[in-house]
Amino acid sequence: MSAMRMKILVLPGDGIGPEVAAQAVRVLRVIGRRFGHVIDCAEAPIGGAAIRLTGSPLPEGTKRLAQDADATLLGAVGCPEFDAYPPARRPERGLLELRSLMGVYANLRPVRAVPSLLNASPLKPDIVSGTDLIVVRELTAGLYYGKPHGIFGRGAETRAVDTMTYTRGEIERVARVAFDLALARRQHVTSVDKANVLENSQLWRHVVTEVAREYPAVTLTHLYVDNCAMQLIIRPTQFDVLLTENLFGDILSDEAAVLAGSIGMLPSASLGDVRPSGVRTGLYEPVHGSAPDIAGRNVANPLGAIGSVAAMFDFGFGLKDEAIAIEQAVEGVIARGIATADIAGDSRPATTTEVGDAVCAALEASHARVVDRPAARAVV
Numbered sequence: 001m002s003a004m005r006m007k008i009l010v011l012p013g014d015g016i017g018p019e020v021a022a023q024a025v026r027v028l029r030v031i032g033r034r035f036g037h038v039i040d041c042a043e044a045p046i047g048g049a050a051i052r053l054t055g056s057p058l059p060e061g062t063k064r065l066a067q068d069a070d071a072t073l074l075g076a077v078g079c080p081e082f083d084a085y086p087p088a089r090r091p092e093r094g095l096l097e098l099r100s101l102m103g104v105y106a107n108l109r110p111v112r113a114v115p116s117l118l119n120a121s122p123l124k125p126d127i128v129s130g131t132d133l134i135v136v137r138e139l140t141a142g143l144y145y146g147k148p149h150g151i152f153g154r155g156a157e158t159r160a161v162d163t164m165t166y167t168r169g170e171i172e173r174v175a176r177v178a179f180d181l182a183l184a185r186r187q188h189v190t191s192v193d194k195a196n197v198l199e200n201s202q203l204w205r206h207v208v209t210e211v212a213r214e215y216p217a218v219t220l221t222h223l224y225v226d227n228c229a230m231q232l233i234i235r236p237t238q239f240d241v242l243l244t245e246n247l248f249g250d251i252l253s254d255e256a257a258v259l260a261g262s263i264g265m266l267p268s269a270s271l272g273d274v275r276p277s278g279v280r281t282g283l284y285e286p287v288h289g290s291a292p293d294i295a296g297r298n299v300a301n302p303l304g305a306i307g308s309v310a311a312m313f314d315f316g317f318g319l320k321d322e323a324i325a326i327e328q329a330v331e332g333v334i335a336r337g338i339a340t341a342d343i344a345g346d347s348r349p350a351t352t353t354e355v356g357d358a359v360c361a362a363l364e365a366s367h368a369r370v371v372d373r374p375a376a377r378a379v380v
């Protein structure tokens with residue numbers, strides 16, 4: 001693939017968001033230099049930071065930039081000072097609106113057990129070892145978006161309503177993302193539902209089974225969500241691609257985070273349709289939130305944010321070499337014991353910036369090796 005020009009929008013957000021996003025942007029720039037891409041970065045406010053500036057968690061200017069960008073990189077949103085605000089005016093609303101505006105309907109969360117971090121997981125190393133799965137969560141429909149929703153009535157008659165609704169089309173398009181991914185992996189999709197109770201899940205199972213017929217090379221297994229929650233900690237290595245609706249995926253992907261040792265490690269990609277340019281619409285962000293308990297101290301793990309840059313090159317631009325270079329640099333840094341407090345164990349914890357320094361240095365060093373020995377290109 002030849003060098004590209006990319007317009008990237010960076011939304012640092014709240015809490016540890018700006019700290020981890022800064023390290024992700026450094027990695028982005030190193031990759032740009034190393035692979036010859038021209039990367040134009042713009043920055044805009046979202047979440048609590050945007051409310052303070054404009055009164056809105058997703059200002060018009062941010063919306064315009066997100067629609068114009070080839071890819072959007074987010075830190076995190078959410079701050080305690082807005083906890084008492086009604087849901088429609090809270091920082092998190094900015095992110096929900098952004099996902100909906102961008103039409104990013106498939107949320108991908110890869111979870112891999114890194115050998116040198118097996119002891120960081122609360123599960124036994126022999127259970128976690130070999131885990132390599134990806135959760136594909138439907139992101140723009142279901143219970144989080146269905147109408148009506150709200151709290152109605154008064155006193156003893158007060159009633160809360162959330163509506164779960166899915167159309168055939170909404171299920172088909174996210175299922176295709178999961179099956180396409182499985183083709184390039186170990187050809188196994190596990191679809192999660194609660195078809196023994198929910199009408200939504202019956203439609204989900206029916207449509208996913210239909211889509212599976214287009215992919216004869218891929219094996220499809222159906223699992224109830226309660227069993228899936230159990231299987232994830234009993235035998236996580238059985239999973240390749242885990243396909244879920246919005247709410248189930250939200251919960252299961254946080255559970256899966258435990259397998260990787262820390263939620264700070266996990267990247268995510270939220271994907272929409274492929275544009276005429278060939279680039280897939282995408283929002284890339286670490287799985288974790290704004291972690292107000294550790295914000296402003298330069299101690300947050302930036303690897304989820306840095307991994308999200310790898311996801312951007314892989315899923316958004318189809319540039320696998322760039323993604324692999326980042327993943328290998330990250331694994332090398334962890335193997336050398338350079339790690340923030342959440343995964344450092346008994347070693348001296350590194351700061352957020354030190355981890356960013358180490359990943360950038362590893363990327364520059366591997367580039368130097370490639371330039372010295374062009375034949376080594378394939379193994380970088």
Ligand code: NAD
Nearest residue numbers: 076077078079092264288289290291292293294300301342
């Ligand atoms: P959280 O992910 O922010 O934090 C959970 C725990 O994990 C905390 O103990 C935190 O210190 C730790 N943690 C998280 N990221 C870490 C990192 N990179 N390095 C080291 N430790 C890390 O979840 P929460 O506490 O439930 O939510 C805090 C705020 O974030 C809330 O306002 C919530 O709504 C918001 N939130 C935002 C997103 C998002 O932006 N996508 C996702 C989840 C939560």
